[in-house]
Amino acid sequence: MAPSLSSARARGASARAYRASARHNRRSLTPRASESSSPTTSAPAAESADPEVGTLYECTLEKPLGIRWGRGNDGRAYIKELSAAVGNTDPNMKVGDRVVRCSASFGEDIWDAENYGQVVYAIKTRSGGIYLQLEKRGGDVTIFEFDEVDDVTRMQRAERGGGNVGSGTREVQRRNYDIAQERAQKRVELFEEALKDYQAGELEKALITWEEVLGLEPPNYIGDNMSRCTDVFRITQFNIACVYSRMNNMDASFEALEEALRVGFEDFKMVRSDPALENLRIDDRFKPLIDKYDEPLFNENVLKGFKNLFGGGN
Structure with a gap:
């Protein structure tokens, strides 16, 4: 079913407002990962005594995965968190390891992991085992910083450790502000x-x-419970739920919708009426989910209580 014009306008409204605020002190945008790097290159790991840094390893995991993926400053997918309590992991895995290749969303094909979005999409949409080829990085997590660690950053860290605020600290603050503006616009x-x-x-x-x-x-913005996140994040999660619903991937759609509601998406009227979520609304899981975050106007339990009180419960 094609998206309604009103729905599309609503989806884009907050993004336009966000874009307007990002124009202040805006710098030129950084290139997209697909434009700035080839599939065979990646940011090098920081120097490490681990002789296995840079080596590749493989595994095949069944869902659910106990892995939270993060986007590196090179646009690629890396392991950000590991939790065996949440789902399946591999003993070789360490936080900071980079995804090199992964199963395609369908079939037996293997994709080169060119960017973060492609990897997450493939994992979410795939049924069955997920093949992963990863590069060991010795626990290096500097890839998640705004930019690669350079001499200015090292100077700032030394100043901070000594309790001083010098030129290195001020330069890092200025640079981080500029990069934040670029990323917001991007x-x-x-x-x-x-x-x-x-x-x-x-x-x-x-x-x-x-x-x-x-x-x-x-x-x-990102905390354990996403108590602080941008409007763009909330709206994007909702839109992802709409896409998966249109693709009849109900599990992924419910996962995305619940995440959107959990982080504060509050347009419950759109959730209940958007044509893109039509497949979701006829699923038995929809009503308990929406009622969890938006108390229904018509409370069935209260009505049953009144019926019992006046002898009408039979």
């Missing part, structure tokens, strides 16, 4: 690019790009 541009693909029926392209938007969420 996120909005990617959001609107995905929205155009969605409206044109290019659902797979829209999903991959919206996953990139999620991966660019500012790190200072």
Whole structure:
């Protein structure tokens, strides 16, 4: 079912407002990962005494995965968190390891892991075992910083350790502000690019790009419970739920919708009426989910109580 014009306008409204605020002190945007690097190159891991750094290893895991993926500053997918209590992992895995290749979303094909959005999309949409080839990085997590560690950053860290605020600290603060502005603008541009693909029926392209938007969420916003996140993040999660619903991938759609509601998406009228979620609303899981976050106007339990009180419960 094609998206309604009103729904599309609502999806893009907050992004336009966000874009307007990002224009202040805006610098030129950084290149997209697909444009700035080839599939065979990646950011080198920091120097390490571990002789296995740079070596590749393989594993095949069944869902659920106990892995949280993160977007590196080179645009690629890396392991950000591991939890055997949440799902399946591999003993070789360490936080900071890079995904080199992964199973395609369907079939027996193996994809080169060119960017974060592609990897997350493939994992979410795949049924059955997920093949992963990863590069050991010795626990190096500097890839998640705004930029690669350079002499200025090292100077700032030394100053901070000594209790001083010098030129290195001020330079890092200025640079981080500039990069944050660039990333904010880039996120909005990617959001609107995905929205155009969605409206044109290019659902797979829209999903991959919206996953990139999620991966660019500012790190200072992301906490354990996502208590602080941007409006772009909330709207993007909702849009991803809509796409998966249109693709009849109900499990992925419910996962995305619950995440959107959990982080504060509050347009419950759209959740209950958007044509893109029609498949979701006829699923038995929909009502308990929406009622969990938005108390229904008509409370069935209260009505039953009144019926019992006046002898009408039989």
